[in-house]
Amino acid sequence: MFTYKIPRNLYSEIQIGARVIVQFGRKKILTGIIGKVHNKPPQAYEAKPILEVLDHQPSVNPLQIRFWAWMAEYYCCHIGEVMHAALPSGLRLSSESRIQVNPNFDKENSPYPLDEREEKILDALENQSELSYDDCEKVLGIKTIHPILKSLVTKEAILIFEKVQEKYSPKIETRIRLRSDLAHNKEALEELFAQLSGKVKQESILLKYLRDVPVFQKPELNEKGLDKSTLLEEGDSESSLKTLIKNGVFESFKVVVNRLEEIQPERTASELSPIQQEAVDSIKSQFEEKQTVLLHGITGSGKTEIYIRLIQEVLESGSQVLLLLPEIALTTQIVSRLQEVFGSQMGVYHSKYSDNERVEVWNGVLSGRFSFVVGVRSSLFLPFDSLGLIIVDEEHESSYKQFDPAPRFHARDAAIMLGYFHQAKTLLGSATPSFESYFNAQQGKYGHVELHQRFGDAQLPEFYLADLGADRRKNLLKVDSTRLLREKIQEALDKNEQILIYQNRRGYSPYVQCEDCGWTAECVQCDVSLTYHQFSEELRCHYCGYKEKVPTSCPACGSTQLSTKGMGTERIEESLSLLFPEARLGRMDLDTTRNKYGYQRILDEFGSGQIDILVGTQMITKGLDFGRVTVVGIWDGDRILNFPDFRAGERAFQQITQVAGRAGRRSVKGQVVIQTRNPEQDIYAKVIAGDYKNFFRVEMAERKQFYYPPFVKLIKITTRHADFKTAEKAAIALHREMAQIAVKKIVLGPERALIGRIKNQYQFESLIKLDRSGATQQEFKKRLAEILEELQARSEFRSVRWIIDVDPS
Numbered sequence: 001m002f003t004y005k006i007p008r009n010l011y012s013e014i015q016i017g018a019r020v021i022v023q024f025g026r027k028k029i030l031t032g033i034i035g036k037v038h039n040k041p042p043q044a045y046e047a048k049p050i051l052e053v054l055d056h057q058p059s060v061n062p063l064q065i066r067f068w069a070w071m072a073e074y075y076c077c078h079i080g081e082v083m084h085a086a087l088p089s090g091l092r093l094s095s096e097s098r099i100q101v102n103p104n105f106d107k108e109n110s111p112y113p114l115d116e117r118e119e120k121i122l123d124a125l126e127n128q129s130e131l132s133y134d135d136c137e138k139v140l141g142i143k144t145i146h147p148i149l150k151s152l153v154t155k156e157a158i159l160i161f162e163k164v165q166e167k168y169s170p171k172i173e174t175r176i177r178l179r180s181d182l183a184h185n186k187e188a189l190e191e192l193f194a195q196l197s198g199k200v201k202q203e204s205i206l207l208k209y210l211r212d213v214p215v216f217q218k219p220e221l222n223e224k225g226l227d228k229s230t231l232l233e234e235g236d237s238e239s240s241l242k243t244l245i246k247n248g249v250f251e252s253f254k255v256v257v258n259r260l261e262e263i264q265p266e267r268t269a270s271e272l273s274p275i276q277q278e279a280v281d282s283i284k285s286q287f288e289e290k291q292t293v294l295l296h297g298i299t300g301s302g303k304t305e306i307y308i309r310l311i312q313e314v315l316e317s318g319s320q321v322l323l324l325l326p327e328i329a330l331t332t333q334i335v336s337r338l339q340e341v342f343g344s345q346m347g348v349y350h351s352k353y354s355d356n357e358r359v360e361v362w363n364g365v366l367s368g369r370f371s372f373v374v375g376v377r378s379s380l381f382l383p384f385d386s387l388g389l390i391i392v393d394e395e396h397e398s399s400y401k402q403f404d405p406a407p408r409f410h411a412r413d414a415a416i417m418l419g420y421f422h423q424a425k426t427l428l429g430s431a432t433p434s435f436e437s438y439f440n441a442q443q444g445k446y447g448h449v450e451l452h453q454r455f456g457d458a459q460l461p462e463f464y465l466a467d468l469g470a471d472r473r474k475n476l477l478k479v480d481s482t483r484l485l486r487e488k489i490q491e492a493l494d495k496n497e498q499i500l501i502y503q504n505r506r507g508y509s510p511y512v513q514c515e516d517c518g519w520t521a522e523c524v525q526c527d528v529s530l531t532y533h534q535f536s537e538e539l540r541c542h543y544c545g546y547k548e549k550v551p552t553s554c555p556a557c558g559s560t561q562l563s564t565k566g567m568g569t570e571r572i573e574e575s576l577s578l579l580f581p582e583a584r585l586g587r588m589d590l591d592t593t594r595n596k597y598g599y600q601r602i603l604d605e606f607g608s609g610q611i612d613i614l615v616g617t618q619m620i621t622k623g624l625d626f627g628r629v630t631v632v633g634i635w636d637g638d639r640i641l642n643f644p645d646f647r648a649g650e651r652a653f654q655q656i657t658q659v660a661g662r663a664g665r666r667s668v669k670g671q672v673v674i675q676t677r678n679p680e681q682d683i684y685a686k687v688i689a690g691d692y693k694n695f696f697r698v699e700m701a702e703r704k705q706f707y708y709p710p711f712v713k714l715i716k717i718t719t720r721h722a723d724f725k726t727a728e729k730a731a732i733a734l735h736r737e738m739a740q741i742a743v744k745k746i747v748l749g750p751e752r753a754l755i756g757r758i759k760n761q762y763q764f765e766s767l768i769k770l771d772r773s774g775a776t777q778q779e780f781k782k783r784l785a786e787i788l789e790e791l792q793a794r795s796e797f798r799s800v801r802w803i804i805d806v807d808p809s
């Protein structure tokens, strides 16, 4: 954190959490937040004065600042980076240079004559009291305005100043209402109609207004008026309305409106089954002793209804509630379920919201409008001041970890910490808990509640392994689908049921290869092959965004035999449409869900039965609750298994169980077909048996033996530089220094990263396995910061970048 000097006149306005403006350099103005007030001047630099205090009410509360400080320390980043992630950009300030006439300037008597362009600027300043640089460019019609402005400043004709602006802008609606004396006087109104007789268009607008706003029965409605677009229906003329306004019949006025609509609750919470009620009671009694409880309930066991009950109780007690979800794909369905019960006391917060909407959620939490928020990981940063409960749904999800940029935090772990600061309870929910959480529950650190049955009559699905190799040998394979999968799909289609087809995306994207020489297209800036996008006929890099058209012939050998390898969701959709021409297909992946309502549209179509078969990536694996899904197909089970990571087994178990859990959630029993080349793989038997505990035990024994979490803490450090040698040298230097730190640890590497180069930067990785004790971690992180500072100070490493990832996922 930086230290600022408080000028005398601002003393009374200083409050922790208020935003302030500070000048850096000659032109740069930054926003800061007051974190602490003290009188220790910094040693290393001269404190800058605070120019202005922006908030009378602090924007950020002390609990938030404590949370930020913890996050910066634990995840080894700067608190400014946490602030940046925490504040919606609408609350950050932007500064812009502007000019105005120097009040001392006397044009007539000035000793310095102005040239033509300078005159032009001053003329413009007569009409407008201030101009931005952009305005000046427009006035002169040229880009290089700095010399001119500089000259004007030297001639003491203008002043340059910084205008700080909030980026948030409230939504303003233009409304129309009847002039108030008309609204209160029947005779005057009748007279008006007499005058308007024959002017059909004006008459019709007036009649429509009176139909929507009964001014005599409910005069208060006239005060609020009508939105212009509501008043003017198709065929109405805008100019007639203008005439009515001009003649003083209507008046137009502006109001600030909420971007987030008001929603009334539609239903009360469902009655819980005895098993669910038991779970609620058990959670509550364990909360008396423990801050965190793990709710381990199989897919379809009705965890959401349990959440609803707990949320209601906490809200009634006057505390706030936060429900975290791993991705927006998931929010669509659950948000509408929750909204039915909670209406608009519930706020929703995620990245598909505009900045302005996010500021309104933020302010809604501040003002108390939202006592309950559902959101993705960034909602941890909202200005809660009295959380009573934080629920982390699908707590095992790896997307809870922020990968880039810093702070690289894990939202589940951060939620537990935030809960601790608020003295709130944290409930972790999952059908397939992360090994970390399950371990903590077994150790007695967390409470533990289990649900072994699906809600109602629903049963867990039946599994089938479909052997890709065997079908190939028997010539039964059609465009990569086994006969068994085709049969199951056909049966479901015949019964008018729905089908989900899942393809794991991670690390396996389709690419283009030359059949003759084996050439594949690679990114020019990264060491990865380009991904083939059928839709746009493009090759794209998923790391840096680079793209090019698919070549018509091989750039290496000239052959025209180019073919696509690797099955993406797009190809699967296409194959299925060939196999089942009568079925209606849908696809849910990154490509089809780019815009704000992408998820919603696809899920709505699926929910209302307009889609028979939905093909998708990870997005369709969790949380979805559709009653008519009876068949789930896992297109390529082996892809889920082959991942070079100590969590591969855990992840595979979770993914297969989760996606299978979408099938048969009502009365019809579901069926899951896993296509694989290795049906004898042990993990399939374990998933099918649903034996989480046994699986956990075996995997844990290995993790213990090879020093992996939760038995150690991991920190990954990536060293990056545009020059290979420099990157390598820096990584080795760091490694040597780290080896000296006197704590219990293992330092591995440095090795070239799996992807050796990204955006023209070479990457090396070191992995540190630390003893779990808090003291060890603190000592190591403190020394690490010092080491990096020393290395960075060496001229050869000045432009090296180090990325620290604590608890990498």
Ligand SMILES: Nc1ncnc2c1ncn2[C@@H]1O[C@H](COP(=O)(O)OP(=O)(O)OP(=O)(O)O)[C@@H](O)[C@H]1O
Residues within 6 Å of the ligand: 270, 271, 272, 273, 276, 297, 298, 299, 300, 301, 302, 303, 304, 305, 430, 431, 455, 622, 623, 624, 625, 661, 665
């Ligand atoms: N008490 C209840 N009354 C009526 N319906 C219920 C009740 N509890 C659960 N259900 C219904 O059972 C279905 C499954 O519940 P829910 O989606 O909450 O399961 P879940 O435990 O979250 O599953 P998953 O882990 O697979 O997401 C839903 O359709 C839900 O509406």
Ligand SMILES: [Zn+2]
Residues within 6 Å of the ligand: 523, 524, 525, 526, 541, 542, 543, 544, 545, 546, 759
């Ligand atoms: Zn690239």
